[in-house]
Amino acid sequence: MTSAAPISSSAPADEALLAVRGLRVVFDGFVAIDGIDFQVNRGELRFLIGPNGAGKTTLVDVITGLTKPAAGSVTFAGTELVGRREHRIVRLGIGRTFQTATVFEELTVCENIDLAASFRLAVPALFRRRKGISDPVARVLETTQLTELADRKAGVLSHGQRQWLEIGMLLAQDPRLLLLDEPVAGMTKEERERTGELLQQIAEEHTVVVIEHDMEFLRRFARMVTVLHEGKVLMEGTVAEVQADPRVQEVYLGRKSEEGMAETPAGQLEAAP
Amino acid sequence: MSAPPVVDTTVAPPPPGGGWRGKLMTARAGWLGAFLVVLVVAALAPFFLGASYQLPLFTKYLCYAIIGVGIGLAWGQGGMLTLGQGLFVGLGGYAMGMYLKLHDAGPGKVPDFMNWSGVEKLPAFWEPFRSPVVALVAVIAAPIIVATLLGLLVFRQRVRGAYFAILTQALAAAFVILLVGQQGYTGGTNGLTNFSSFFGIDTYADNGRRELYYITAAVLLVIFLLLRLVVLSRFGRLLLAIRDGEDRVRFLGYDPTIIKTIAFAISAVTAAVGGALIVPVVGIINPGMLDIVPSIELVIAVAVGGRYSLIGAIVGAIVVNWAKSTFSDNYPSAWTYFQGALFIGVIAFLPRGLSGLFWSVRDNVPWLARRLGVWPPRRAPGADGAPPPEAGAVLIPGQGAAEAKEAV
Numbered sequence: 001m002t003s004a005a006p007i008s009s010s011a012p013a014d015e016a017l018l019a020v021r022g023l024r025v026v027f028d029g030f031v032a033i034d035g036i037d038f039q040v041n042r043g044e045l046r047f048l049i050g051p052n053g054a055g056k057t058t059l060v061d062v063i064t065g066l067t068k069p070a071a072g073s074v075t076f077a078g079t080e081l082v083g084r085r086e087h088r089i090v091r092l093g094i095g096r097t098f099q100t101a102t103v104f105e106e107l108t109v110c111e112n113i114d115l116a117a118s119f120r121l122a123v124p125a126l127f128r129r130r131k132g133i134s135d136p137v138a139r140v141l142e143t144t145q146l147t148e149l150a151d152r153k154a155g156v157l158s159h160g161q162r163q164w165l166e167i168g169m170l171l172a173q174d175p176r177l178l179l180l181d182e183p184v185a186g187m188t189k190e191e192r193e194r195t196g197e198l199l200q201q202i203a204e205e206h207t208v209v210v211i212e213h214d215m216e217f218l219r220r221f222a223r224m225v226t227v228l229h230e231g232k233v234l235m236e237g238t239v240a241e242v243q244a245d246p247r248v249q250e251v252y253l254g255r256k257s258e259e260g261m262a263e264t265p266a267g268q269l270e271a272a273p
Numbered sequence: 274m275s276a277p278p279v280v281d282t283t284v285a286p287p288p289p290g291g292g293w294r295g296k297l298m299t300a301r302a303g304w305l306g307a308f309l310v311v312l313v314v315a316a317l318a319p320f321f322l323g324a325s326y327q328l329p330l331f332t333k334y335l336c337y338a339i340i341g342v343g344i345g346l347a348w349g350q351g352g353m354l355t356l357g358q359g360l361f362v363g364l365g366g367y368a369m370g371m372y373l374k375l376h377d378a379g380p381g382k383v384p385d386f387m388n389w390s391g392v393e394k395l396p397a398f399w400e401p402f403r404s405p406v407v408a409l410v411a412v413i414a415a416p417i418i419v420a421t422l423l424g425l426l427v428f429r430q431r432v433r434g435a436y437f438a439i440l441t442q443a444l445a446a447a448f449v450i451l452l453v454g455q456q457g458y459t460g461g462t463n464g465l466t467n468f469s470s471f472f473g474i475d476t477y478a479d480n481g482r483r484e485l486y487y488i489t490a491a492v493l494l495v496i497f498l499l500l501r502l503v504v505l506s507r508f509g510r511l512l513l514a515i516r517d518g519e520d521r522v523r524f525l526g527y528d529p530t531i532i533k534t535i536a537f538a539i540s541a542v543t544a545a546v547g548g549a550l551i552v553p554v555v556g557i558i559n560p561g562m563l564d565i566v567p568s569i570e571l572v573i574a575v576a577v578g579g580r581y582s583l584i585g586a587i588v589g590a591i592v593v594n595w596a597k598s599t600f601s602d603n604y605p606s607a608w609t610y611f612q613g614a615l616f617i618g619v620i621a622f623l624p625r626g627l628s629g630l631f632w633s634v635r636d637n638v639p640w641l642a643r644r645l646g647v648w649p650p651r652r653a654p655g656a657d658g659a660p661p662p663e664a665g666a667v668l669i670p671g672q673g674a675a676e677a678k679e680a681v
Contacts (some may be wrong), residue, residue, distance in 0.1 A: 085523070085528075092527035104514045107513060119525055121507070128507065173526060207345065
């Protein structure tokens with residue numbers, strides 16, 4: 001699509017924390033990402049939306065080193081990420097969460113966060129026993145409101161609490177760029193509300209990219225939105241611009257229907273079958 | 274409420290937990306007490322066990338326990354099912370055996386079995402083992418080097434699960450074939466045997482056997498305490514995390530390859546130390562002790578004891594090997610079937626082994642006793658510290674906090 005023109009022209013390159021150029025990902029002949037140019041500037045809170053199969057998670061997978069692209073480059077603060085191993089990319093300052101929160105169920109909430117906070121320790125220092133709760137870990141427990149559950153095993157947490165724990169682990173890593181993959185999927189209304197507030201709080205001091213297609217959540221908390229469709233960038237803009245764009249409505253609903261989209265009751269922008 | 278305050282101070286509420294008795298009966302004190310009892314029993318064991326037969330047998334079980342506790346770390350904590358620990362047992366055992374052989378042969382001479390094979394000049398790789406220091410260093414260093422090289426190669430390629438298990442097994446088999454094939458250099462199928470002493474200890478005398486027992490027991494104790502520190506450290510937590518979600522750990526910024534390799538190397542060293550101690554205890558090291566079957570038997574013993582617990586691994590190694598000796602003495606052909614049944618039974622009904630059984634008994638006996646009226650019913654909650662809430666009743670702190678804010 002012609003609308004996938006590079007956005008880089010709108011902002012000077014040195015402001016970009018993350019820059020994706022000409023990215024192409026192919027799985028066994030299936031083109032998951034077909035030439036994406038995408039840029040996130042320092043301090044930005046960016047939402048990434050698009051129907052199933054648009055390539056949102058694949059994009060995050062490429063950035064974090066989980067998937068190798070067929071072509072293109074991903075630079076983070078000027079450093080090329082393609083070809084680096086996952087933990088190296090984390091060590092550069094990129095953290096992510098997963099669609100289904102994966103926490104270590106046999107460890108306590110506190111231990112989960114403590115491990116996330118300790119990766120900069122040299123290996124010999126890991127052999128020391130954790131004594132109490134360190135200040136950064138205590139702060140993260142506070143932020144995610146998990147202090148009371150600190151000594152419980154993560155396996156007993158509810159779905160929403162797991163998501164918060166995962167966000168907490170991400171915060172404990174103290175990354176420069178946070179990538180959140182559908183943090184409110186499957187959450188209750190209250191939990192979504194809380195997560196949104198947590199997100200705003202985090203975005204004050206961090207650069208954040210959120211994959212989300214809960215429309216209500218998007219309207220409340222999103223500023224800039226990038227819409228992906230069939231492995232390409234369909235458009236970029238504010239929530240209002242995105243909602244008003246007929247192409248976006250077409251992509252989501254399969255036909256032009258302005259009201260249909262605005263009034264989807266559950267707020268789900270998921271493509272209708 | 275109308276009582277004067279003086280009465281209140283004299284009839285002060287009893288300290289939580291029931292005073293000194295409560296303080297003494299904590300879980301920690303219970304473990305410490307059990308640990309001390311085990312130490313005392315272990316220290317007195319030589320006075321009850323026959324020094325000519327029973328004691329060396331028990332010492333051998335302790336050697337297996339040393340190897341087992343290492344398997345517990347690699348498999349139970351790290352998820353690395355190593356079916357070829359015989360390789361490392363052999364590295365330690367042969368390093369020790371070579372030294373003992375040369376010590377017996379005397380300066381400038383070659384060991385007896387080399388004479389029989391017509392090898393008259395000592396091979397170059399044997400020469401350093403005239404020194405006890407080299408032999409002891411080799412017991413530690415050889416398994417570390419082999420396990421580290423293997424680990425870096427294999428774990429980096431993300432080989433795990435059954436593939437890793439088969440690989441370790443194949444290596445143990447290859448090692449055995451190498452030993453058997455080089456009759457003149459390794460003693461072949463017969464291995465190394467006929468040792469007269471171990472660092473000045475007469476291994477055939479009752480006194481020497483007692484000394485060997487104490488040495489082995491002390492080594493087991495030290496290794497257990499060290500590995501316990503490892504398990505309780507951040508490294509141990511990380512190892513557990515890798516076991517349950519290796520790919521997730523990468524996104525925490527750690528390289529699982531390094532962590533797994535270190536854990537694997539630690540388990541290799543413990544196996545080698547156990548192997549080195551077996552040599553003077555049973556008086557022989559041969560390929561049959563290192564082959565796939567004995568390697569798997571070690572893993573079965575750990576599974577029976579409970580692989581997730583280091584104590585379970587030790588108990589399993591002792592109990593299973595004791596059962597093996599006892600049963601195969603009385604019913605030589607039945608043991609194999611019994612061992613198979615034992616393994617299937619444990620996998621099917623006790624996946625956490627004997628230690629898992631212990632915990633479920635401990636958790637359920639008070640409940641059962643109360644149901645049967647043997648123990649008095651539990652006091653009202655909050656009387657002595659709030660009981661831990663049930664697993665299903667986790668509060669969502671956000672909601673609680675929100676309500677609290679509204680109330681204020």
